[in-house]
Amino acid sequence: MSNSAPNVVxxxxxxxxxxxxxxxxxxxxxxxxLPIIGFIAMAFRSQEGVLAGTDGFLGLGGMSxxxxxxxxxxxxxxxxGDGGLFTRWVGxxxxxxxxxxxxxxxxxxxxxxxxxRLRFRGRKVMLFATLLAMVMPNTVLVIPLFLEVNAIGxxxxxxxxxxxxxxxxxxxxxxxxxxxxxxxxxxxEAARIDGLSEIATFFYVALPISKQVVALVAFFSFVANWxxxxxxxxxxxxxxxxxxxxIGIQELIGASPxxxxxxxxxxxxxxxxxxxxxxxxxxxxxxxxxxxxAQRFLIRGQTVGAVKx
Amino acid sequence: MWGFQILxxxxxxxxxxxxxxxxxxxxxxxxxxxxxxxxxxRVSTTPRHHRTRHAESRGAWILLAPYLALFLVxxxxxxxYAFWIALQxxxxxxxxxxxxxxxxxxxxxxxxxxxxxxxxxIFSVMIxxxxxxxxxxxxxxxxxxxSPGRFGSxxxxxxxxxxxxxxxxxxxxWVYLLHPTQSPLAPxxxxxxxxxxxxxxxxxxxxxxxxxxxFFQGVGTWIIVVNGGLNGIPDEIFEAAKIDGxxxxxxxxxxxxPLIRPWxxxxxxxxxAYGFQLFLEPYLLRQISSGAIAGEWAPTQLGYAFAxxxxxxxxxxxxxxxxxxxxxxxxxxxxxxxxxxxxxxxKKR
Numbered sequence: 001m002s003n004s005a006p007n008v009v010x011x012x013x014x015x016x017x018x019x020x021x022x023x024x025x026x027x028x029x030x031x032x033x034l035p036i037i038g039f040i041a042m043a044f045r046s047q048e049g050v051l052a053g054t055d056g057f058l059g060l061g062g063m064s065x066x067x068x069x070x071x072x073x074x075x076x077x078x079x080x081g082d083g084g085l086f087t088r089w090v091g092x093x094x095x096x097x098x099x100x101x102x103x104x105x106x107x108x109x110x111x112x113x114x115x116x117r118l119r120f121r122g123r124k125v126m127l128f129a130t131l132l133a134m135v136m137p138n139t140v141l142v143i144p145l146f147l148e149v150n151a152i153g154x155x156x157x158x159x160x161x162x163x164x165x166x167x168x169x170x171x172x173x174x175x176x177x178x179x180x181x182x183x184x185x186x187x188x189e190a191a192r193i194d195g196l197s198e199i200a201t202f203f204y205v206a207l208p209i210s211k212q213v214v215a216l217v218a219f220f221s222f223v224a225n226w227x228x229x230x231x232x233x234x235x236x237x238x239x240x241x242x243x244x245x246x247i248g249i250q251e252l253i254g255a256s257p258x259x260x261x262x263x264x265x266x267x268x269x270x271x272x273x274x275x276x277x278x279x280x281x282x283x284x285x286x287x288x289x290x291x292x293x294a295q296r297f298l299i300r301g302q303t304v305g306a307v308k309x
Numbered sequence: 310m311w312g313f314q315i316l317x318x319x320x321x322x323x324x325x326x327x328x329x330x331x332x333x334x335x336x337x338x339x340x341x342x343x344x345x346x347x348x349x350x351r352v353s354t355t356p357r358h359h360r361t362r363h364a365e366s367r368g369a370w371i372l373l374a375p376y377l378a379l380f381l382v383x384x385x386x387x388x389x390y391a392f393w394i395a396l397q398x399x400x401x402x403x404x405x406x407x408x409x410x411x412x413x414x415x416x417x418x419x420x421x422x423x424x425x426x427x428x429x430x431i432f433s434v435m436i437x438x439x440x441x442x443x444x445x446x447x448x449x450x451x452x453x454x455x456s457p458g459r460f461g462s463x464x465x466x467x468x469x470x471x472x473x474x475x476x477x478x479x480x481x482x483w484v485y486l487l488h489p490t491q492s493p494l495a496p497x498x499x500x501x502x503x504x505x506x507x508x509x510x511x512x513x514x515x516x517x518x519x520x521x522x523x524f525f526q527g528v529g530t531w532i533i534v535v536n537g538g539l540n541g542i543p544d545e546i547f548e549a550a551k552i553d554g555x556x557x558x559x560x561x562x563x564x565x566x567p568l569i570r571p572w573x574x575x576x577x578x579x580x581x582a583y584g585f586q587l588f589l590e591p592y593l594l595r596q597i598s599s600g601a602i603a604g605e606w607a608p609t610q611l612g613y614a615f616a617x618x619x620x621x622x623x624x625x626x627x628x629x630x631x632x633x634x635x636x637x638x639x640x641x642x643x644x645x646x647x648x649x650x651x652x653x654x655x656k657k658r
Contacts, residue, residue: 017557022460025452029467032525036470038493039482050491058493103379111376120366126373131644132637133384135579137586140636141384143612143629144391147622148382151390167383172376192361198368227476229589234613246477250593253481258488259506259597273484273491280481284474291473 034058042277044068050273071278074269078252079240083269086279088241089248094286096162096232096244097225103166104221105214112175112213113206117188118198127176133169139230146234156239161232165225171217178213179206215297222290245283252279388633394626414623418615418631421624427608430515430591435584438520439577445528446576447569450535451561465536469529479526480593487518510598515591515606522590527583531576538572539565571648578647582639585632588613608632 037058042050044063049055055062079085114120115127149160183206191201232244243251256271257264264270271279370377398410399417418424453465474482485491487509489498503509510518542565550564591606592613605611608628616625644650 021452021455025456025464028449029464032471033467035482035486035493039485042485107376107379110372114369114372118365118369120369128644129380131650132640135582135640135643136636137583139586139588139609140629140632141387143616143625144387145383146616147394147626148387148390164383167379198365199371202372229476249477249481253593254596259599273488276481277485280478284478
């Protein structure tokens with residue numbers, strides 16, 4: 001790290017406090033990072049290597065592409081007939097996460113703008129409800145949501161999951177803050193004087209300056225949807241074909257001989273730790289892609305947020 | 310890979326909370342500036358003004374319509390429906406007809422032999438986890454803030470990485486860490502005398518295991534939130550304190566800590582509310598422990614059992630409402646009292 005480099009403005013000294021601070025921080029960072037490195041390495045190892053214990057530090061010595069190919073054949077072979085459930089589940093996750101994200105955007109953009117820049121009766125109530133829904137843990141609502149979806153007979157189908165995911169109060173809050181900080185009220189007044197309707201002002205004045213927050217809302221809602229567990233568990237468990245990947249991985253765990261020898265004995269595929277690690281690693285890749293795509297906007301979002309100085 | 314580019318960003322941003330917080334701090338500080346001077350004509354009663362106000366209000370509701378529709382479908386209606394269901398009688402084999410049952414289902418839930426146990430379980434975790442979590446968040450945020458430059462932001466990024474592995478991915482990672490023979494910690498587990506996963510994942514170890522999982526997954530995000538609060542403190546305050554002879558420790562203890570109290574309160578309450586809705590971790594720990602952990606370990610799991618095992622929907626709804634009341638109350642305190650959402654702007658209106 002750059003701390004020991006000679007400093008032109010005035011050399012810093014390695015005081016006792018400084019050494020202690022840096023040591024504590026580095027040790028904690030190692031405790032956070034090493035397990036993850038070991039876990040990723042696990043995805044590239046073989047069950048034989050794991051059992052033999054000969055793969056060296058964190059198992060890094062036992063990594064090979066052949067192991068990945070074999071593990072993938074096991075993961076992909078899971079399911080009735082020739083398997084293929086894993087890719088099906090990833091596809092389902094993509095469907096609900098993307099539709100949920102699009103709905104979140106369609107709802108959050110106009111709503112956040114209206115809350116930030118328009119005056120109307122009920123505004124405070126809506127804002128309060130949004131904040132409350134935002135800070136409330138979302139699993140509390142899952143059983144009521146299940147009862148609702150059950151009442152219309154749509155349990156086991158993907159569309160209710162996507163629609164429910166579309167309700168994303170944090171997105172509305174982000175848009176609200178975005179217009180609060182980046183769009184002066186004067187701009188709205190000017191548009192009004194020019195004869196634009198409230199709706200037209202949103203489409204022609206507000207929307208063109210919200211690329212930033214579109215990326216933010218899309219990113220956060222996609223991540224939230226992708227990692228959601230309890231909602232798909234309650235709504236989709238009844239349909240093997242329609243599960244999402246988060247609850248799919250739970251099923252892979254349940255089929256592993258590590259935890260359930262009886263179930264695993266009846267399966268053609270063997271899902272040991274390397275296979276479970278690989279399945280988890282693969283299930284994270286869409287999140288990684290979304291992050292890399294949104295990153296440019298996420299950083300610029302910071303500079304916009306930095307007007308506070 | 311994804312780290313290196315954001316390391317340069319003034320505040321690392323890849324999670325809801327941190328962006329929210331950053332925007333939040335900037336908003337509370339800037340709204341005063343951008344707010345147009347409160348002028349008189351607002352109270353004017355000329356017909357023309359009435360018309361514009363009316364148009365503005367109508368426009369607002371049209372713009373809110375899609376959000377409102379989703380709000381109804383995904384929050385208001387299910388909550389109302391759960392209330393209604395909770396007041397019904399559960400149909401039984403003897404008497405399959407359901408009907409109005411008053412608060413029977415609430416009594417069923419509260420007198421269930423597992424009910425109090427689930428809350429005791431949650432408290433047994435919170436008593437270990439919350440203090441550690443708060444010390445970890447505040448301590449690490451202060452350490453990061455005391456380390457300007459690349460070292461500090463690199464460390465902050467490292468602390469955040471586990472947070473990216475949320476939910477099931479974090480769980481599988483922990484299965485790997487807890488496994489007594491395949492974990493990098495295996496020598497430690499064997500030293501303590503754990504030979505199988507079943508010996509590690511026991512009721513008495515649950516507080517420690519869940520603390521580990523929740524700390525690992527959550528601390529990084531909250532460090533960034535609290536760090537955002539620290540970054541909002543004007544430098545002049547530190548300069549002044551230094552002139553008065555304050556050292557790094559004095560700065561952290563006497564200046565920074567009192568100033569970030571709203572963020573600490575916010576973090577504590579959000580984590581408290583989070584505790585009541587734990588589901589994934591205990592649910593899956595049961596699965597990997599061959600049933601050593603009760604299937605109804607947490608309140609949410611009990612609700613799940615009422616709904617899916619007993620098919621007693623009124624009881625499931627009643628339990629949801631109990632949890633809803635608890636978490637909503639915490640939520641109201643967060644929104645109204647934390648001082649982070651309270652905008653002076655609102656009061657001026």
